[in-house]
Amino acid sequence: MNAATAQDKELKQVDWRVKRKHRRLLILFLSIFLLLLASVYGIVSGSVSVSLQDFTQLLSGNADPLTENIVWNLRLPRVILGALVGACLAVSGGILQGVTRNPLADPGIIGISAGGGLAAVITMLVFPAYSYLLPVAAFIGALSAAFLIYVMAWKEGVSVFRMILAGVAVNALLGAITSGIMLLYSDSVQSVLPWLSGGLNGKGWYEVRFFFPYAVIGLTAAMLLIRSANISLLGEDRGKLLGFHVERQRFYLILVAALLAGAAVSVGGLIGFVGLVVPHIIRLLIGGDYRFLHPLSAISGAALVVFADTGARSWFGAVELPVGILMACIGAPFFLMLLRKGGLR
Amino acid sequence: MAIASLQDITIQRGDRVTLQASLEIPEGKITGIIGPNGSGKSTLLHSISNLLKLSSGKVEIKGHDVQTLKRKELAKQVTLLKQSELMPMDFLVQDIVQFGRLPYQNNWQKESSEGNQLIDWAMEECRISHLADRQVDTLSGGERQRVLIAMALVQQTDILLLDEPTTYLDVAHQLDLLHLLQRLHKNHGISIVLVLHDLNQAMQYCDHLVVMRKGAIYQTGEPEHIVTSELLKDVFQIQATISNESDKLWINPIGVYL
Numbered sequence: 001m002n003a004a005t006a007q008d009k010e011l012k013q014v015d016w017r018v019k020r021k022h023r024r025l026l027i028l029f030l031s032i033f034l035l036l037l038a039s040v041y042g043i044v045s046g047s048v049s050v051s052l053q054d055f056t057q058l059l060s061g062n063a064d065p066l067t068e069n070i071v072w073n074l075r076l077p078r079v080i081l082g083a084l085v086g087a088c089l090a091v092s093g094g095i096l097q098g099v100t101r102n103p104l105a106d107p108g109i110i111g112i113s114a115g116g117g118l119a120a121v122i123t124m125l126v127f128p129a130y131s132y133l134l135p136v137a138a139f140i141g142a143l144s145a146a147f148l149i150y151v152m153a154w155k156e157g158v159s160v161f162r163m164i165l166a167g168v169a170v171n172a173l174l175g176a177i178t179s180g181i182m183l184l185y186s187d188s189v190q191s192v193l194p195w196l197s198g199g200l201n202g203k204g205w206y207e208v209r210f211f212f213p214y215a216v217i218g219l220t221a222a223m224l225l226i227r228s229a230n231i232s233l234l235g236e237d238r239g240k241l242l243g244f245h246v247e248r249q250r251f252y253l254i255l256v257a258a259l260l261a262g263a264a265v266s267v268g269g270l271i272g273f274v275g276l277v278v279p280h281i282i283r284l285l286i287g288g289d290y291r292f293l294h295p296l297s298a299i300s301g302a303a304l305v306v307f308a309d310t311g312a313r314s315w316f317g318a319v320e321l322p323v324g325i326l327m328a329c330i331g332a333p334f335f336l337m338l339l340r341k342g343g344l345r
Numbered sequence: 346m347a348i349a350s351l352q353d354i355t356i357q358r359g360d361r362v363t364l365q366a367s368l369e370i371p372e373g374k375i376t377g378i379i380g381p382n383g384s385g386k387s388t389l390l391h392s393i394s395n396l397l398k399l400s401s402g403k404v405e406i407k408g409h410d411v412q413t414l415k416r417k418e419l420a421k422q423v424t425l426l427k428q429s430e431l432m433p434m435d436f437l438v439q440d441i442v443q444f445g446r447l448p449y450q451n452n453w454q455k456e457s458s459e460g461n462q463l464i465d466w467a468m469e470e471c472r473i474s475h476l477a478d479r480q481v482d483t484l485s486g487g488e489r490q491r492v493l494i495a496m497a498l499v500q501q502t503d504i505l506l507l508d509e510p511t512t513y514l515d516v517a518h519q520l521d522l523l524h525l526l527q528r529l530h531k532n533h534g535i536s537i538v539l540v541l542h543d544l545n546q547a548m549q550y551c552d553h554l555v556v557m558r559k560g561a562i563y564q565t566g567e568p569e570h571i572v573t574s575e576l577l578k579d580v581f582q583i584q585a586t587i588s589n590e591s592d593k594l595w596i597n598p599i600g601v602y603l
Contacts, residue, residue, distance in 0.1 A: 101431070231444070233433040233436075234431055234433070234444065237427060238427075240416065241396070242420050242445070242448060242500070243415075243416040243418075287435040287480065288433050289436060289437075
């Protein structure tokens with residue numbers, strides 16, 4: 001090979017490395033921009049609309065007290081909650097899809113959320129006096145369901161295939177029990193319906209304070225486990241051949257996914273779809289490498305939930321729809337469109 | 346010199362013994378494993394690379410017991426390309442090859458320039474440099490196989506095990522792959538062990554053969570010394586003539602005894 005073609009080749013290699021980096025950076029900035037946009041939208045819009053002028057006054061600290069009160073005590077915590085719930089659900093779904101190597105995996109489908117749901121329904125209907133403990137109960141419920149699934153799938157090691165099946169069965173069982181309890185307590189069932197369809201109605205700083213540490217711990221742990229998440233895509237044997245402790249890492253991954261989903265369920269109820277769809281959309285755009293998938297899913301999931309939650313509370317006049325309903329209505333057609341356009345395996 | 350030795354190993358699945366063997370794998374050679382379906386060839390490779398639990402006996406690689414060696418250390422000694430490999434389809438070729446560096450990395454360490462050079466070298470050797478930015482799902486079967494081999498090369502093991510690497514390839518790509526392995530063996534002295542179904546390929550490309558039958562080793566040795574019509578009848582239940590052309594034996598199957 002002569003010098004000219006060797007140099008050419010080098011240039012070409014540098015070229016694709018740069019191009020890929022640019023594409024990923026572009027999508028990163030775009031999703032951060034969307035999150036900012038959604039957050040501003042979430043702060044200014046609602047039954048009392050805050051004009052952009054009010055907004056700038058707010059930033060400089062001389063807005064009228066009513067606006068200030070609405071923004072600080074109602075809208076801001078809601079935006080923060082939406083962002084954290086979205087990020088947690090998206091990352092949790094991303095992890096589960098990788099660990100199980102199943103594109104359908106998501107905390108809502110393999111029964112983790114259902115555990116939270118059952119615990120919440122029991123708290124609200126059977127022990128209504130303790131309903132202030134709802135987030136704690138839902139969180140414990142979700143983690144217990146994850147633990148149950150893991151134990152059920154264990155037979156000289158956990159097989160991902162068994163895990164999915166065990167998850168679906170546990171999901172069905174917990175769902176049935178939840179419905180049963182709701183029928184037994186049908187006179188007060190109104191109070192749980194919004195929660196079950198997933199919503200952030202009436203949530204504020206109390207929930208932020210409860211949720212924040214778990215979200216931060218969970219998201220950080222997920223980022224620390226990026227390499228393990230990538231290796232789980234190669235399968236168990238390949239992981240071992242590369243000198244990796246596959247079972248141990250898988251346990252950590254499932255634990256973190258359960259923690260994230262449990263925390264999200266505890267404040268947001270059964271918000272479906274984010275965990276399933278967001279990672280898939282990001283995969284379509286930048287590929288499945290978790291080094292990029294996780295951060296981007298987190299940011300886009302946050303943007304999506306903030307946006308949908310704002311829409312759910314401000315688009316339908318006096319009625320506040322649970323965000324879960326709106327999200328499924330936006331998300332499902334969008335996802336189907338992507339699926340039809342191809343590229344999604 | 347043996348680079349790997351299997352000492353009285355048995356592998357059981359339930360009550361059934363699927364493999365019972367003692368074997369030495371010569372260093373710096375291409376060793377072919379042949380035998381009919383279900384004769385334990387894959388099981389043998391899996392046990393060398395410690396993917397299967399031994400019921401008894403032990404496997405040593407360069408004198409180290411594979412079951413007690415740390416996983417990362419073992420991953421620097423031996424690797425296996427299975428018959429069908431899981432590859433994340435939306436990863437780039439470069440990222441797949443880079444996985445081979447895992448045994449040499451700590452969690453947050455950035456890839457060293459040596460590591461990057463090694464990746465570039467492996468891709469060059471396997472002639473996939475031009476595919477570096479392609480997604481795996483856009484590659485042909487032959488290209489995917491070469492990506493996996495590049496990953497294994499980056500792992501810098503002393504032994505490379507391949508389970509039927511040519512099975513899903515057309516004839517030209519089969520030969521291409523065998524030439525690649527031959528070149529790697531010749532230029533870098535890697536000991537290669539591979540399962541082959543094509544007997545003539547085994548005769549042409551292997552320095553050493555391990556013939557298996559019914560979960561046991563039937564015969565080992567240089568192809569020219571051990572392969573006879575008698576052996577082919579016993580092991581494969583075929584009737585074949587053997588001819589000698591330019592110092593290599595050619596097998597011509599003409600009938601079966603099934």
